[in-house]
Structure formats: C-alpha cells, structure tokens
Amino acid sequence: MNTWIERQRGLLDTTVANLRRRKARNLGLFMAYVLLVFLLASVVLFGDGMRREARLLLEVAPELVVQRLTAGRHDLMPAQWLERIAGLRGVAAVEGRLWGYHHDAAVGANLTLQVPKEAAPAAGRVHLGATLARLRGLAPGDVLSLRDHAGQPHAFVVEALLDSRSELVSADLVLLCEADFRAFFGIGAGLYTDAALRVVNPLETRTVAEKVLARLPATRVISREEMRRTYDAVFNWRQGLPLMVLSVLLAAFALLAWDKASGLSAEERREIGILKALGWDSGDVLAMKLWEGALLSVLAFLLGYTLAWLHVYYAGAPLFEPVLKGWSVLYPRFALAPEVDISRIVSLALLTVLPYVAATLVPVWRAATLDPDEVMRE
Amino acid sequence: MALFSARRGSGLAAWLLAGSLACLLLVLVxxxxxxxxxxxxxAHGRALVARVGLTDLALFNEARYTRHLSQADRHAAFQDHPGALEHFPAGSLAGPARPSP
Incomplete structure (x- = not known):
C-alpha cells in the first residue's frame, strides 16, 4: 500500500512540476474553468433559491382566486357572484379582494394598492412597503400624496411601514382601508377586483374550481398550485438571461477543451517520449495526466462553487440583480435562504469535472501508446 | 507532517485541495x-401574504401584467400574439401562459 501511495505521490510531484512549468497557460485555463463553474453554479443556486422562496411564500396564498372575465379581460366582480360561489359545496369561505394599480409619476413606478383581509389601516392612513418608502423618502407620520381616478390629489398619512423582511412580496404595496380604496379608484360598493376562496378539503381544490366554472362560466379560476407553477416556470423553465451570457462562456470553454482534446503540443509529446525512454510505461503517463486533469478540474470546481455560494447567499447575487430588475424602479431587497442539495453538487461536479478529464486523457493515451523514439523524432 | 510538506509538489497539491475543500465545507456548514x-x-413575508391575501412576488413591477404574473390575462405579456417579443425585460423571463394540464 505504501509503495502505491509513494508511486502516486511521485506522479503527483511530476504533475505539479509540469503545471508549474507552463504556469501562464495553466493559470489561464484554471481561471476560465473557475469562471465557468462559478457562473453555472450561481445560476443554479439562484434559480433554486428563488423557486424555493416563491414556493414557501405562496404556500399561504389564497387557495383559489376567481376573476370575472368580460370580453376575455379581467373585470370587476359583483358581490352577488361571491354569494353564488359561497353556495357551492366544498367552499369554506369567500372573500372579495380589492386591489389595483396606480402609476406614481413621482417615482415612475407602478404601485399596488390593496385592502388587507384583516388589520386594515384607519381611514386616510396607509401602510407602505419598505422599498416604496425608501424610494419616496417616507417614514411613519409623513404624507403620501397620490392623484385619484379623477385626477384629484389624495393625501394619505403613512401609519406604518411593512416589515422590510417582507420586501419580496411587499416592495410596491400600499395597504389602505376599503372606503379609501373605493373613493380613490371610483369603484362603487358591491364590486370587487376578484374573489379569494378557501376550500373545505384542499384535495378537492380542482373539483371546486370546476364547480365555480360550471356555475359562473365567465370566470377564470387560478389555484395556488398554478401560482406556484407560474414562478416555477419563470425561474425553472427559463433561468433567464444569465444562461444566455453563460452560453457564450460555455462555447468558449468547449472550444478550449476541444483544442486540448484534438492534440498535444510538440513539447508535451516530446516530454512523454522522454518519460517513456526513461522507463515510464503507458499506464504511468496516463496516471500522471489523469492527476493533472483531476487536480485542475477538482480545484476549479471547489473554488468556483464556493465563490458561487458566496455570491448568491452572502452578496445577494449582484450579477443577477440587473437581469431581474429589468425596468422595475421598485426593486426589493431580499436574501435567499440556502439549502444544501448534495445531488445538485454532485451533478454539477459531474457536468464540469468529468468532460474535462476525459478530454485531456484521449490525446495522452494516443501519445503514450506510441514508440518513444517515434514521438521524440516528430 | 512530512507527508504534507509543501516542498514536494504532491504536498502542495494536497494543501491546495484540502484548503479549497475546507472553504467549501465551511460555507456549507x-x-x-x-x-x-x-x-x-x-415568516414575516408569509404572515403578510396570509394577512393581505397576496398571490405574487413583487419582483417585476414595471407593468401590470408582469407585477402579478399568476393573475395576468392569458397572453397579456404577449398582447399581439402568444410568443411575440415583449417590450419589457421581465418579459424575457416569463413565458406565455400555458393551459393547465
């Protein structure tokens, strides 16, 4: 066993000496490799984190939301419809929701004005999302002035700010009472934006949705599962623009690996020839090159993955912020909760380490099986 | 300790591997x-979602159909036709709505 270890150490010594000899070339390759793993792992960690965050936050969203459709567009729902839905077997409770958008010219952003189910602010007062408050420079006690549907200024006193730890769902939120909401948007009593349903048995959500559609065909029913799937689709199906950027790097690295795989430099071939002339057999040469590929790729993987982890969970993924931000003025501050997924780490490692090691071994095997005299004379 | 002497290439490689692995393990721990x-x-976000009855993340608030992705009209983000190029950057992240299976 000791002999075997000493032999491998000897091979590794030669490998490191080889790597040192072509320092600039290997360092360049190593940096490109680290960058590739870093970006790939960042996209995967960020996508996973966002998907998990959306799933866990929306776990307590309304089980079903029913929208009225008029000519294929979302329309206000009369209170009588809520009663008709409430009469369906399997429906535990129905609540009319009141929410709408307001373009705030002062910050050039769309605000979401909503009436909470419970603990609504007093008349003339609002609760503000922390992002909006930060952008407008507002604190509790200040006045938020917005123009209503008739163009008249409406002054609301900021009663409280929503917890900054909930920014991911409340960045642009303005909570107000029902009377203020109706006066601001000019929506008469007995009309709601949509309806939120609670079902008796969560396993029957789909059946209840079908019953709603049968009773009120001019509606669209959105289940909590669909809300979750929407965000799965956003973060899973297309992991966004980062992958587009990454694809360029992937292509460049593939080119580099292909270049390495397509043949060794004359210097490397001569080196193999000398080693064989000195008594090394083909197995030794292969083992040395295997060590070289493994050392380079395992180190690059460990470093790239660690950097990706720091980027996503410690630094808040600043590389992806501009992509997600788009033209959104009110971009929330949020931190993703990490989750160690061994299968993800293993699959990422296999995806990045194995192809490189394989690509370097093929040409070495070809050279290692040649006669040393022939290799050196080339 | 002679086994991991950095004077030998194998010792240096072992130190580098152990150091990188330790860094990764530290962040994972x-x-x-x-x-x-x-x-x-x-928990604060979840409490707000439950209290207000929220349905979406407040990530893309540049347009009404990107603010509430799950509530937007079908093909709202692609008003000309499904799959048309979107005006807003967020549109590149959200695909056209698909009917439930």
Whole structure:
C-alpha cells in the first residue's frame, strides 16, 4: 500500500512540476474553468433559491382566486357572484379582494394598492412597503400624496411601514382601508377586483374550481398550485438571461477543451517520449495526466462553487440583480435562504469535472501508446 | 507532517485541495445557521401574504401584467400574439401562459 501511495505521490510531484512549468497557460485555463463553474453554479443556486422562496411564500396564498372575465379581460366582480360561489359545496369561505394599480409619476413606478383581509389601516392612513418608502423618502407620520381616478390629489398619512423582511412580496404595496380604496379608484360598493376562496378539503381544490366554472362560466379560476407553477416556470423553465451570457462562456470553454482534446503540443509529446525512454510505461503517463486533469478540474470546481455560494447567499447575487430588475424602479431587497442539495453538487461536479478529464486523457493515451523514439523524432 | 510538506509538489497539491475543500465545507456548514435566520425572516413575508391575501412576488413591477404574473390575462405579456417579443425585460423571463394540464 505504501509503495502505491509513494508511486502516486511521485506522479503527483511530476504533475505539479509540469503545471508549474507552463504556469501562464495553466493559470489561464484554471481561471476560465473557475469562471465557468462559478457562473453555472450561481445560476443554479439562484434559480433554486428563488423557486424555493416563491414556493414557501405562496404556500399561504389564497387557495383559489376567481376573476370575472368580460370580453376575455379581467373585470370587476359583483358581490352577488361571491354569494353564488359561497353556495357551492366544498367552499369554506369567500372573500372579495380589492386591489389595483396606480402609476406614481413621482417615482415612475407602478404601485399596488390593496385592502388587507384583516388589520386594515384607519381611514386616510396607509401602510407602505419598505422599498416604496425608501424610494419616496417616507417614514411613519409623513404624507403620501397620490392623484385619484379623477385626477384629484389624495393625501394619505403613512401609519406604518411593512416589515422590510417582507420586501419580496411587499416592495410596491400600499395597504389602505376599503372606503379609501373605493373613493380613490371610483369603484362603487358591491364590486370587487376578484374573489379569494378557501376550500373545505384542499384535495378537492380542482373539483371546486370546476364547480365555480360550471356555475359562473365567465370566470377564470387560478389555484395556488398554478401560482406556484407560474414562478416555477419563470425561474425553472427559463433561468433567464444569465444562461444566455453563460452560453457564450460555455462555447468558449468547449472550444478550449476541444483544442486540448484534438492534440498535444510538440513539447508535451516530446516530454512523454522522454518519460517513456526513461522507463515510464503507458499506464504511468496516463496516471500522471489523469492527476493533472483531476487536480485542475477538482480545484476549479471547489473554488468556483464556493465563490458561487458566496455570491448568491452572502452578496445577494449582484450579477443577477440587473437581469431581474429589468425596468422595475421598485426593486426589493431580499436574501435567499440556502439549502444544501448534495445531488445538485454532485451533478454539477459531474457536468464540469468529468468532460474535462476525459478530454485531456484521449490525446495522452494516443501519445503514450506510441514508440518513444517515434514521438521524440516528430 | 512530512507527508504534507509543501516542498514536494504532491504536498502542495494536497494543501491546495484540502484548503479549497475546507472553504467549501465551511460555507456549507454555515448554511444551516443562515437558513435558520432567513427562515425566521421569511415568516414575516408569509404572515403578510396570509394577512393581505397576496398571490405574487413583487419582483417585476414595471407593468401590470408582469407585477402579478399568476393573475395576468392569458397572453397579456404577449398582447399581439402568444410568443411575440415583449417590450419589457421581465418579459424575457416569463413565458406565455400555458393551459393547465
């Protein structure tokens, strides 16, 4: 066993000496490799984190939301419809929701004005999302002035700010009472934006949705599962623009690996020839090159993955912020909760380490099986 | 300690591998502490979702159909026709709505 270890150490010594000899070339390759793993792992960690965050936050969203459709567009729902839905077997409770958008010219952003189910602010007062408050420079006690549907200024006193730890769902939120909401948007009593349903048995959500559609065909029913799937689709199906950027790097690295795989430099071939002339057999040469590929790729993987982890969970993924931000003025501050997924780490490692090691071994095997005299004379 | 002497190439390689692995393990171990802390923070968001009856993340608020992705009209983000190029950058992240299976 000791002999075997000493032999491998000897091979590794030669490998490191080889790597040192072509320092600039290997360092360049190593940096490109680290960058590739870093970006790939960042996209995967960020996508996973966002998907998990959306799933866990929306776990307590309304089980079903029913929208009225008029000519294929979302329309206000009369209170009588809520009663008709409430009469369906399997429906535990129905609540009319009141929410709408307001373009705030002062910050050039769309605000979401909503009436909470419970603990609504007093008349003339609002609760503000922390992002909006930060952008407008507002604190509790200040006045938020917005123009209503008739163009008249409406002054609301900021009663409280929503917890900054909930920014991911409340960045642009303005909570107000029902009377203020109706006066601001000019929506008469007995009309709601949509309806939120609670079902008796969560396993029957789909059946209840079908019953709603049968009773009120001019509606669209959105289940909590669909809300979750929407965000799965956003973060899973297309992991966004980062992958587009990454694809360029992937292509460049593939080119580099292909270049390495397509043949060794004359210097490397001569080196193999000398080693064989000195008594090394083909197995030794292969083992040395295997060590070289493994050392380079395992180190690059460990470093790239660690950097990706720091980027996503410690630094808040600043590389992806501009992509997600788009033209959104009110971009929330949020931190993703990490989750160690061994299968993800293993699959990422296999995806990045194995192809490189394989690509370097093929040409070495070809050279290692040649006669040393022939290799050196080339 | 002579086994891991950095004078030999193999010793240097072992030190580099052990160092990188230790760094990765350290951040992974710290993950449980961080996850616990951020799960507590998430509780505030969940409480708000339950209290107000929210349905979407407030990530893309540049347009009404990107603010509430799950509530937007079918093909709202692609008003000319499904799959048309979107005007807003967020549109590149959200695909056209698909009917439920």
């Amino acid at each position: 710290d993950a449980s502490r961080m996850a616990e802390e951020r799960t507590r923070e998430r």
